[in-house]
Amino acid sequence: DQQVKQNSPSLSVQEGRISILNCDYTNSMFDYFLWYKKYPAEGPTFLISISSIKDKNEDGRFTVFLNKSAKHLSLHIVPSQPGDSAVYFCAATAYSGGGADGLTFGKGTHLIIQP
Amino acid sequence: GAGVSQSPRYKVAKRGQDVALRCDPISGHVSLFWYQQALGQGPEFLTYFQNEAQLDKSGLPSDRFFAERPEGSVSTLKIQRTQQEDSAVYLCASSPDRELNTIYFGEGSWLTVV
16 A cells, blocks of 8 residues: 555656656645655655645745645656756655654656656 | 765675665764655655654554664664565655755665575
8 A cells, every 4th residue: 555656657858848757645734844855876856845735835946835735745856957867755744743853755766857 | 084984885685585674874964864765766765763763663664673772873774574565766865854845865885686
């Protein structure tokens, strides 16, 4: 029973174009969402987050959109660069329920930026 | 070092052997987390410490798994009588507070049980 789903195992995008990574969740208690980026043989690194009181958060080339009614969020990267090639994990938690006790991760999407 | 350090990076254990995985969090970080990541999966929460107190161990898959952080700094994840399904990357993460966007992950300890 996966509570956070990333249905695309991989995504290939041309350099300079927009990359859109999608994530769906089932637990309506989730109220805080994060995206992590992971290179091979390294630990995940925090990229961007969004609280459920917002529907958009932007940080440079990265924007996360949240659609609470659809229980869907997406990460937009524009323009895509070769260094963006990595596995991207969507994660969620019921933060307002008590704290940072643990994140529920999706299986990840492997983003490949084509030159 | 400046980041979360884990050791060993790679461990091959025979089935039935006990293993201990060490995590050195970033100095001064209050919160420490352990996650298990199986091949092709996302990280799954195992346990959480705030200083030396283990506040949540709901993700530990069986009583063969045990974690401690006796002095509120270094943490050890111990797996007794390892089985093949324990093969995974074990990720440690730390945070200076309980804010989720300040969690830093280590590189992981890759455990293979043969």
